[in-house]
Amino acid sequence: MNKLNIVVVGGGTAGWMSALALLKLKKNTLATLTVIESQRIGSVGVGEATIPTIKAFHQALGIDEQAFIRATNATYKLGIQFENWGPSPYIHPFGEYGKSIAGIDFHQVLKHHVNNSPSQNIDDYSLPIALCKLNKFSPNTTYQEHSFAYAYHLDAKKYAVFLQQQCQALGAVHISDTVSDISHHANGHIQSVTLSNGKSITGDLFIDCTGFKSLLLRPQKEVTFENWQHWLPSDTAIPFATPTQNTADIRPYTRSIAHDYGWRWEIPLASRTGNGYIFSSQYLSEEQARKNILHEFPKLKPEDLRPSITFKTGRYSHNWKNNVVAIGLSAGFLEPLESTSIYLIQAAIMNLVELLPEVISTTQPEPLVQELEFNLRMNREWETVRDFLILHYKCANLSSSPFWEYCKHMDIPATLAKKIALYKSSGSILENIDEIFLQPSWLAVFNGQNVESTQGNIRISALPKNKVSDMINHLYHSIQVSAQQTPDYAATLLQTHNNLK
Ligand SMILES: Cc1cc2nc3c(=O)[nH]c(=O)nc-3n(C[C@H](O)[C@H](O)[C@H](O)COP(=O)(O)OP(=O)(O)OC[C@H]3O[C@@H](n4cnc5c(N)ncnc54)[C@H](O)[C@@H]3O)c2cc1C
Incomplete structure (x- = not known):
């Protein structure tokens, strides 16, 4: 039986979740598993609310729940409370x-x-x-x-470290460097990636977990970005943390609070509360957004607010192209209104684990049947989550601003x-x-x-x-x-x- 050399580029949540799943669930198929991560670029550092499917993922990988919860300052989550979206607050329960x-x-x-x-x-x-x-x-x-069912709120950075430790114990090769160049075979497959120290890393299959850069997938021929911003018009997030005063104040749900130009999240961890203010830059300037946050949280100072993260909602036409499979933000983005990005990572990983071929030929002219099936399944995943998110915007009971007026009247x-x-x-x-x-x-x-x-x-x-x-x-x-x-x-x-x- 052939064994594959798999290279994961990226060491955020997607990179380490993918690496651990492959190491645990496909160990007979793997020759080597290498994870390349750039300390210089770093990871997005958000993504802390999950849905219950993460429990099944952890179970499949043999992750001990209590060890995970302690290592990531996690709390339990029974749903999401939506405030200002309807006539009164409501909970989406699991x-x-x-x-x-x-x-x-x-x-x-x-x-x-x-x-x-x-x-x-x-x-x-x-x-x-x-x-x-x-x-x-x-x-x-x-x-x-x-x-x-229940899910968790977790500290994203600690989660990546927790997964990394397990990957390294299972023999993952970890390279801390930046990919600066990519070499291709004649049929478009990636032959190797070159690091900034000049070393080349070859592989049979490359998992692109490089976040919004989508370093390996995006340049592949025929891959295009399908933009869904006309349906989900928010495009900027300003994350910030607030202290947890007392354990009794920690609630078993995420909060999503609509405001005039988007919404904000509150994710209660054991150590702190993760917050983020999401808005559309077409309707609100970043300067005004920062003022709005400081007005609502008078104890915060301007420097407590993190740099903004801008995003384009949509997904790439192919999540698997040639010998590149994109998992995580490199495959597309849907805002965290229903905490679905980690779920989409998990869905991609489980589909890959199921469909991973024994041989990936660099001379094959046609796409593999597994590649076609993977893209079909992932497209369905993206689109069903997309529709559910649009429902919130389209049917929100707000008409307080041109932003919400747009949402009310937009096509769906x-x-x-x-x-x-x-x-x-x-x-x-x-x-x-x-x-x-x-x-x-x-x-x-x-x-x-x-x-x-x-x-x-x-x-x-x-x-x-x-x-x-x-x-x-x-x-x-x-x-x-x-x-x-x-x-x-x-x-x-x-x-x-x-x-x-
Ligand atoms: C504002 C916001 C809020 C979110 N909230 C949630 C949430 O509540 N729930 C949820 O499920 N998801 C959420 N997400 C999504 C979640 O953050 C991501 O799905 C998750 O963190 C995975 O990110 P990633 O690993 O794909 O990318 P990243 O975390 O950005 O990791 C990219 C990795 O690639 C590496 N890299 C990049 N370029 C190179 C290079 N040239 N060479 C080597 N390495 C490179 C980086 O160093 C890094 O290690 C949110 C996202 C945003 C933007």
Whole structure:
């Protein structure tokens, strides 16, 4: 069996996640795995909120949860609280609302039975939302009747170090230098990369994890950037940190707070809170954005705000081209409104692990079937996440500025328009099997941002009224009791991070 020499260029989150996954899951296929990282260029240093899929990724790689949490100052995350996006704050939880009854979605049943229900608010039928509101959570608590998932908030720099240590223990070759040149074979495959010290590194497959530079993928023939800024108009972020005063103030959710020209995030870690102010430079100057932050956070000084990060929303037409696979920011970018970039890294890695060929020929004229399949799958991933993010902007209940006026009136992709139209007309949510955001996620945003459905499932009226009311009542009370009986989140964090106050 042939073995591959794989070169990962980039040592940010994407580079080290890719390296560790290949070392752990493809060790029989690897001859060598080299990671080249430029200290001079550094990594983007943000990317701290995740979604629950990261847990499965860690499990697949045999990562110990407690070791990971301690090493990265991580906290648990049960969802995202959106503020100012709808008439009142709402939480997008990592779990279902209620339970379907006789095959009819719970939200449709509740709508029909509002007058006989203990609460008309669908949020009261979600255990993760109840836990967020009461600030309760322990990963060790199990519930007989309810299930939901959780994710983490993590320190991005510490996460990269944590992964790097494991890669090096497994024999990864680590080169700390900058790639200054690239040599190609006649068919466009990369033959080698040259470092600034003059040394060349050859490889069969190159993983481009060079961040926004997209150093290896972008120059490949036929690769173009598909720009989605007309749908997601924010283009600048100013990150900053604020201290965590008290463990009791740490919440088990990310906050996303809309403002006149975009939104800002709050990601509570065990050691600090990561913040970022995202806006569209077409509508707001950076100078004014900095003033706005200092006005909202009067204890901060101008020098506490990090340099701005500018980004272009969209993705490259191919994420795999010839013997280059781009993973992370080098493949495209979608803003962190739903914490999806690390998920997209994970999806790319798992697809690569599954599709990695035994031989990568430098004379083959046609793309590999694996390359075509990878691009098909990743394009679908990018587009389904894109549509979900656009929904937030398009249906936001803000018209406070020309920015939000633009969002309200902008055209949207046909795939999203279909989803909204179907929900409005029937209460049904179109769900594709390979989509990362399933029905409860869409429902959270529709409901939270006042997108109303006019008609319910016609089979509802045939359900026995009393029986349905009993079931709704039971669900409601069991969720409230389960939430009350769960340990305080602060106690869980104190137990996990014994250095907290
Ligand atoms: C404002 C903002 C907020 C974000 N928030 C979230 C979030 O909450 N959740 C989430 O999931 N994602 C988030 N992301 C995305 C997340 O930050 C990235 O997906 C993640 O950090 C991976 O980045 P990366 O490894 O692709 O790139 P980087 O971190 O930029 O790493 C690039 C690496 O390539 C190296 N490199 C570059 N050029 C060369 C060269 N010539 N030679 C050698 N090495 C080179 C660099 O030194 C570095 O090591 C956010 C992104 C932004 C911009």
